Amino acid sequence: MTLKLRSVGTSDRGLIRSGNQDALHAGTWxxxxxxxxxxxxxxxxxxxxxxxxxxxxxxxxxEDALVAALQGGIELATQRIRRAVGEDPERQGMGTTLTALLFARTGSCLALAHIGDSRAYLFREGVLKQITRDDTFVQMLVDQGVITPDQASSHPRRAVVTQALQGEDVSPTYATMVPAADDRWLLCSDGLSNVVRPDTLAEVLAGYPDRAECAHKLIDLALRAGGPDNVTVVIADVVEE
Structure with a gap:
């Protein structure tokens, strides 16, 4: 028996924005x-x-090439964004967050790349853990002890990111982890994490075994909370095959 990754993703414009600036990939690896x-x-x-x-x-x-592969993808994205900005000066300042998970062919390891404030959560044995750390102004204040995590969730500057892919040199965070059977990963944009509490996320991840139903339920909760932003959800399960 080897471990495999099975995923589904969905995205919604939300109730306020005129378009959807989120993008996702939900694949096999x-x-x-x-x-x-x-x-x-x-x-x-x-x-x-x-x-x-x-x-x-x-x-x-x-597995020994996972991080290098993610680094290469991010370098390519950086070059392409830089080129796009060069082609049209009005694109100056455009950028994007990225949270990505790459699963090894052996199923024995996975690697994570992260920049910005989209998030990766791991739901394992009934416990939800936020794996990524937001690259935001308010997270910096939390780290310094200036405000509490609860205060951060309603801070007027919570949307200010300190790092993003903008065609310039950046320092994404990389990590490797050992997967376990029945792990469930949630990757999402801040359109979900800013309006749905972690305990509610955990309830849904536990209560909806079907990946597609789980993803749609989370989108629905974000919309019920006002849907102030685009909301994107990827559910990825580690399964034995």
């Missing part, structure tokens, strides 16, 4: 979420460029 920023057309372009740059990584990859 790779799952990823990108949340564009910097004006309507430009944010949409930045996220689609980034997911398009990462998508070719959705192949069997040796």
């Amino acid at each position: 790779l799952v990823a979420v990108a949340d564009g920023m910097g004006g309507m057309a430009a944010g949409d372009l930045a996220s689609s460029i980034t997911i398009g740059s990462m998508a070719p990584l959705d192949v069997e990859t040796p």
